[in-house]
Amino acid sequence: MIGKGGRVPEAVRLWTLRLFVLTRKELLQLRRDVPLLLFLLYSFSLSIYVSGAGISMQLNNASLLVHDGDHSESSRELIHRFRQPYFRFDGEVQDQKVGVRRLDQGTAMLLLDIPPRFHESIVGREPVSVQLLVDTTNAPQGLSAAAYASRIVGKFSFDLVASRLGGASDGGVQLPAVESAHRVWFNQEQNETWFQSISHILRMITLFAFLLPAAALVREKEHGTVEQLLVSPVTPLQIMLSKVLAMTLVIQAATAIAMATVLKPVFGVPVKGSAALFFVMTALYSFTTAGLGLFAATITRNQAQVGMVSLLVISPMLLLSGITTPFEAMPPWVQTLMALSPLRYFVDVTYGILLKGVGLELLWDSVLAMVFLGGTMFGLGMWRFRRQLQ
């Protein structure tokens, strides 16, 4: 009884002790790499600040030129309605050609052309149209600008109709209309810094969670220390797991620093859900991504190859998982392919917890997907690692 009862805990004790000393070793090694730590710190603080404060994908200050062929009360009224933050009035041009040249050079984005006799037509109740030339080299921005312009002109037109019909002395005529009332949830002011800064954290977590363990494993292979570990009773699982654990801890700490120094105090990002859950999920995501990185490390022989493979894997993850562009708009094959990207699930989890304040009851499917992906990647990496060592 004693023999059996005593042996099992002893095995467990040894197993955890080995994992513990290996993990501590990784952390100690990282602590000695001062330039890397500084770089890590920069990436999770200043770099997040620059991206959060600096980048806006919404239409902002689109440079607008006007060719006003009328110079009337009405034309001025219309021009006046194009204003900030969407549009920035960048002066008048004498004729359309000059304006087009400015569009060519990229110094302006839009040209509003108001025809002569604009006011006259309005007063005379003749339909009149104004022209808008849009630079669509950046298609979404061009479309967005055109949409705002059409909203402005539409409103201008509707106001005219209303005043006309009202002015026709029918007295308080009512017109049928569908009016829009919007309620924006989770980020009422549509504060883009929240989105951009959280996106940037995700970008950085992804880069580091992928590269740090991969580079650590390849370094161990290159320096031959892995051999020393293999002749000891340590198993490949412990070698890989310790790297993941250590790097996950480091990334957790870095994320906490980013939250405490930039996101909350500077940008006022609310943490509506459970902060603890967020950190548990960050750990899970780091583990999953690290599994991917370790798998990459096992199929390569040197740092150069790890670099290339990382680029191959990381760029689609960063570009197509929904932190740069809306995920739903992606073509179906991309959405299918990105089912393999753990970031795709972590995006939902992060925004869900931080901005929406939801919990596991709604996020369980994303969590399961990450667990599954991480387990598979880790398993594949283990399998390759064992095979390679033979």
Next chain:
Amino acid sequence: MNTSPTQHSALSPQHFDCVVKVSGFVKRYKKQVAVDGVDLEVRRGEIYGLIGPDGSGKSSLMKAMAGVLTYDEGTVEVFGTLVDSERAAERVKQRIGFLPQGLGLNLYPDLSVEENIDFFARLRLVPEQELAQRKARLLAMTRLDKFRDRAMKNLSGGMKQKLGLICTLIHEPELAILDEPTTGVDPVSRREFWAILAELLQEKGMTALVSTAYMDEAERFHRLAFLSGGKVLASGMPTEVRSLVPGSIVIFEVNPQLEAIALLNKSFRQVESLGPLLHVFTGTADQSEARVQIEAALGDLVPSGIRVDQPELEDVFVALLLRNTEHKETPGGLPTSAGVTNHDGSAIEAEGLIRDFGSFRAVDRVSFRVKQGEIFGLLGANGAGKTTVIKMLNGILSPTEGAGLVAGADMKTASGTIKQRIGYMSQAFSLYMDLTVEENIRLFAGIYGLDNSAMNKRFQWIVGMAGLSGYQSSLTSRLPMGVRQRLALGCALVHSPRVLFLDEPTSGVDPLGRRRFWEILSRLAREEGVAILITTHYMSEAEHCDNLALMYAGRIVAEGAPADMKHHVEQEAGRLFEVVVDQPGLALAHVRQAGLRGAALFGSKLHVYCRDPVRDKACACRALEESGVRVMSVSERPLSLEDVFVYHVMKLEQAEQPAGRHVVAA
């Protein structure tokens, strides 16, 4: 009055013409002083040697001479040009060939042999026609012509080394600067390298500056400087250096050895045990007095088979090093740990081990047995299969066929148990350079599952055993090589293993450090009964082993105790004579022609096996005199293990070549 080399240069009109003149040379890396005030001169036509352990400043000095490293103080003149700026360095570079340290590391692994040579030649603007001629000759000379199209990464260590030499010399520089060209290469390849180098230098009248960590190679230099800690401890011709520390080596057998060592340590600083033999350096050149001193020191113990020899250069260097270290680190207390396990049981049993990699058989039916408390040496050239054998026994590589028992566990079924019971230390020392000494030890202690109290006890033991006190919190990367090596040994011993595997554990460590290391090993084996399996390229170290096996192409071709192996060669080939001549290269060719095929070049001396000393000696001398070679002296020498190694390998290599006839017609 002089031996050959200087006489040779005396004939040339540019007598004592300085090629390199260094004075007051100082090089610092940040705050660390690497070279601290070195003066030396390299004269035209000579092979100048820089000897010293890793970190003694050899590489910095050589790089500065080649114009590829700045320095902080002093002057470096090459061909009369003061090399003090990038521009000045450019002026002399065409006349220099530089081979940086690291076996084959400066070559391009994906390029073939020929493409490598072509690149170096074109970089040096060698005309295509001349390139073709030189290439053909050099490839033939180094026997690489068959491998012209082979990618460099697929060459063996010895071949890489020769290719490196060709690439460095393809533009026929006046000065060749070669940084540790022979490190990590087996003795046969090393000899071949020296022979080729000597021939090329003589033919083209080149000058060479060569560094090495192998003390036994010092005899090959015309003149040399011995560096340690960035300073020149001694310089001059080998004979001059030797005369700096007069003394003699007394070799004898005595029982019990451990007690004898304890007695001898009281009056002598250089006591070394080589298997059953003890080597003691005495401070007197008078042979009979040396003998008396030893007998006096031994007291009641009676030595047997006493022989007194001239000290080797290595002994001299050790003496010089000892003279420079103020306080001697007492090797004394190898703290005894838990009770000695049984000394008799066999620790390793290998039975017909075979390992194939694809169609290539790396290890072919290897069997041997190592007892507890025995030191077993596995010798062989690079790629002979030594490491593969160790990996199979360690349980990280499964054998294709065969069986083995390590520390009482079957290597096929119980590799987990084996891992817990063995210690392993590799060539690279495999320590984490960015961890401290203590962190490294604690890491491995944790890996082997030591609990806190056991860990602390063992930690103290290792610090004492390896002389690490004061270093506990130093970063491993900042440790001197010798200390780093002992730390690696400590880490391998953290769990008191019963079997210890050491794969080339001593490369790059200074002779003093190596001796210290071997003292620890013999104590481990003798006192604690640990079985040790070791591989090494230093043949002088192989003398320490109780038993040896020599591997060649995956097979064991010779085995036995060192003395037995020597005896066997003596019986097969005859006794060994050393012939000192004025033109060794020419002499070798003639002696071989005269039918003495076992002859080999050893520095500037010839080693010849004679079955019938009187007849063969006469025959050789006649052949030499007819060809105009002057014989200075002929003396009989006891066989060294290097002789044994070279003998076996050359015999096998020549048997493999269809055209080659048997070297030693028996």
Next chain:
Amino acid sequence: MNMARMVAVARKEWKETVRDRLFLLMAFLLPGLWIVVFGYGLVLDVEHVPFAVLDRDQSSSSRDYLYRFIDSRYFDFRKSVSDEREIDRLLGDTSIRMAIIVPERFEERLLAGRSVIVQTLLDGTFPLHADTTKGYVIAVNNSVTQELITDFLTRTRGLVPAEARRLTEPVSLETRYLYNEEVRSTWSIVPALIMFALMVASPLLTALGVVREKETGSIYNIYSSTASKAEFLVGKLAPYFAISTINVGVLWMIAVWLFRVPFKGNIAVFFTASMLFVLCSVGIGLVVSLLVRTQMAALLITIVIAMVPTLLFSGLLVPVSSLSPGAQVQAHLFPMMYYTDVVRGSFLKGLGWKSMWMDLFALAGFAVVLQLVAYGLFTKRPKT
């Protein structure tokens, strides 16, 4: 400059590159792969917005109204719900981004010529997304309103429909899309991806190529020879330059033939700018490689440079003009922005030397400065 030595270095480098199969594969495959994957996959438009409806009116008008959303390619109908609480849940787990709530008496009020307020609930986590969606909803509502008024006037005032329409739209906006008439986002993204593809791989290739020599020690062959700094640098960069040049051609062909992006500009301008940009990108790799000692460091730094400024501050995704002033300064410090201008200008706008000389000049400036810095950093007689 001795040509023979330079050619020797270039030839050696070329052979080494060609023999590392994975390296070679990646060098040629990655740029092509990226432009294809991201060209098709990286959709910047806001489309297929998943939404749910809560129709409290359940009339034929409300159904007609909702069909306008359901039929639109901008929206993706997911669910019809009966309870507002369910909307909360759907927005919470991101299965929808928007919900439309049609109020009671929708039909009744409209027929009576009164206005109705239709409420939309939007997920604001991705502000661009929310904002664009809002714009779509307003556009739909505006056009519905206009039809309703036209219809109302026809009914109540006995106007003919054409006249009513004239009355309801006194001012119309005629939009002309320049350069990308059909406003395809592939057209704007693919040319910029040429920049991305050239920028991401070649600094890494170059940096690792040089650092590898430093790590192994084969750089000493160059140090100890009489090959000049310029001969080495030119020879060393030549293969990477050649690879990137071939890639420029391949990428151009993919853009024009596969994606059918019109090339309206001057091919000479495009290739000149591309060569200058390739010089910049290998130059960045070279400078990084001369500053660091280990491949690990080279790897991390080049990947971060390649990913962060190239994605965010080049105009690839976000127009430089909508960045904050600080971020704009950062954008001007990297050559990526200028090249993106030239590529889009050449492909879509048909611009030539005259309009783009400033960008070309800036690129040339970066190329020269980077090479000079590299030349200055490289020494054949280093301190360590």
